[in-house]
Amino acid sequence: MSNKPSGRGVVFKPYVQDQGWLFPPTIGELIPAQHKVRLINEAIDGMDLDKVLSTYKGGGTSSYPPKMLLKILVYGYVEKVYSSRMLEKACHENICFMWLSGNQHPGHNTINSFRKHRLSNTVKDVFAQVLLLLVEQGYVQLKDYYVDGTKMESVANRYSFVWAKNVARYKASVLEKVAQILAHIDELSSQEDSPPPDPGGPGTKTDVLAEGEQPLSDSKAVREAISRINSRLDSEMPGGEDTKPSKSQAKQKRLAGKLPKDHLPKLEGYEEQERLLGGRSSYSKTDVDATFMRTKDDHLGNGQLRPCYNLQVGTEQQFIVNYTVHQTASDISCFVAHMDDTLGVLDNAGLKLPDNVCADAGYGSEQNYEYLEEKGIEAYVKYPGYHKEQKGKHKHAFPQQALHYNEEGDYFVCPMGQHMHQVGQTKEKTKTGYIRTIHIYEAQNCEGCPLRGQCFKAKAQN
Numbered sequence: 001m002s003n004k005p006s007g008r009g010v011v012f013k014p015y016v017q018d019q020g021w022l023f024p025p026t027i028g029e030l031i032p033a034q035h036k037v038r039l040i041n042e043a044i045d046g047m048d049l050d051k052v053l054s055t056y057k058g059g060g061t062s063s064y065p066p067k068m069l070l071k072i073l074v075y076g077y078v079e080k081v082y083s084s085r086m087l088e089k090a091c092h093e094n095i096c097f098m099w100l101s102g103n104q105h106p107g108h109n110t111i112n113s114f115r116k117h118r119l120s121n122t123v124k125d126v127f128a129q130v131l132l133l134l135v136e137q138g139y140v141q142l143k144d145y146y147v148d149g150t151k152m153e154s155v156a157n158r159y160s161f162v163w164a165k166n167v168a169r170y171k172a173s174v175l176e177k178v179a180q181i182l183a184h185i186d187e188l189s190s191q192e193d194s195p196p197p198d199p200g201g202p203g204t205k206t207d208v209l210a211e212g213e214q215p216l217s218d219s220k221a222v223r224e225a226i227s228r229i230n231s232r233l234d235s236e237m238p239g240g241e242d243t244k245p246s247k248s249q250a251k252q253k254r255l256a257g258k259l260p261k262d263h264l265p266k267l268e269g270y271e272e273q274e275r276l277l278g279g280r281s282s283y284s285k286t287d288v289d290a291t292f293m294r295t296k297d298d299h300l301g302n303g304q305l306r307p308c309y310n311l312q313v314g315t316e317q318q319f320i321v322n323y324t325v326h327q328t329a330s331d332i333s334c335f336v337a338h339m340d341d342t343l344g345v346l347d348n349a350g351l352k353l354p355d356n357v358c359a360d361a362g363y364g365s366e367q368n369y370e371y372l373e374e375k376g377i378e379a380y381v382k383y384p385g386y387h388k389e390q391k392g393k394h395k396h397a398f399p400q401q402a403l404h405y406n407e408e409g410d411y412f413v414c415p416m417g418q419h420m421h422q423v424g425q426t427k428e429k430t431k432t433g434y435i436r437t438i439h440i441y442e443a444q445n446c447e448g449c450p451l452r453g454q455c456f457k458a459k460a461q462n
Helices: 036-045 066-078 084-093 095-100 108-118 123-136 164-190 219-236 247-277 335-348 366-375 386-391
Strands: 144-153 161-163 282-284 291-294 305-316 319-326 356-359 378-381 404-406 411-413 419-429 435-443
Touching (some): 123 335, 161 247, 247 282, 282 291
Parallel strands (some): 144 356
Antiparallel strands (some): 161 282
């Protein structure tokens, strides 16, 4: 197109696509001075990546510098570019990636291998280096540590669930069928007209269970029972295959042959599902690490169960100090594990513990309070029911929190002024394995109390 004035007086700027430069600029000169890619470059240049370097064995052909690959990955995440193929493409086309890579072009396999094999066990060390930089620059003082969690939905199919209760029920059903078949085989053996074998030897009524063995509970026990049956049947036919088995023996052999074909594979499948569950209530078939969790209501007010991870994040001054990923939906049970990981990151970086920890009522529990007290950290953590107390709404007419407690005498005072002394203790184990001690307090005599009907819970009032 010509850049001469048109009839209407419009003038176009010169456009020469193949114009050469006498003094061509560097790639870095094309990037603005305040661009965020420069911050990422400077931050990673100041890191100590000895832990990452230790993953290289040495020898062979030269490798791409780990700092360069880390810069590409971090900047890619900032720009929401996660695919290794897209990162490879960006190193050819995007000047920011070209500048970070020094105009080198690592392939997608190299990028993915670095992320999967080099960073998988050292990412926390890299994160600690970033945290150390923030502390040195004064952005983080490790004074107030704020913890909160969020459910991150997996890319797995939301209808690919496996429930622990169903697995337990199906496994029990298979074991019951196996036990019935083994009992039938045992009954046929006892009805056999052949002379009784030696006590304790093959042929005794020990096909289903060996002496002192517990009822069938897994595939190993079933295999052992099948092996005992086959050994007994072989001993009853000393001629081997040339000996014609009786009808009873043939039926026993046929029934025993059905177990490894029909029932044992199912049982082993349920055991594998139990292994994948690992104590969880559920998992996804297409992402076995994800657990089905109830997410917050959508715009229509519908809460759904979706395959998720529970991401716990600790911050200070809006900077992320640490993060952990959990397979448990409850925040209260993730707190100790998250704090242990956080204290480990701080210790590896040579940093002090936070002075205070702040969290909402979803983290309030005796175990968590005790943990922070042992670590010497001040807890600003609400307990469950805190907001209800502030509103003064209670289901019970006389909640425990409303009763006066005398610390010296170790007794509560009921609404009628009677002392309620401790009469015993009981232990309770939580899902996290923590042992709670529950103190039981009772009044001496409630007979004739006008408030008895409002505070007494027992159905049979003696």
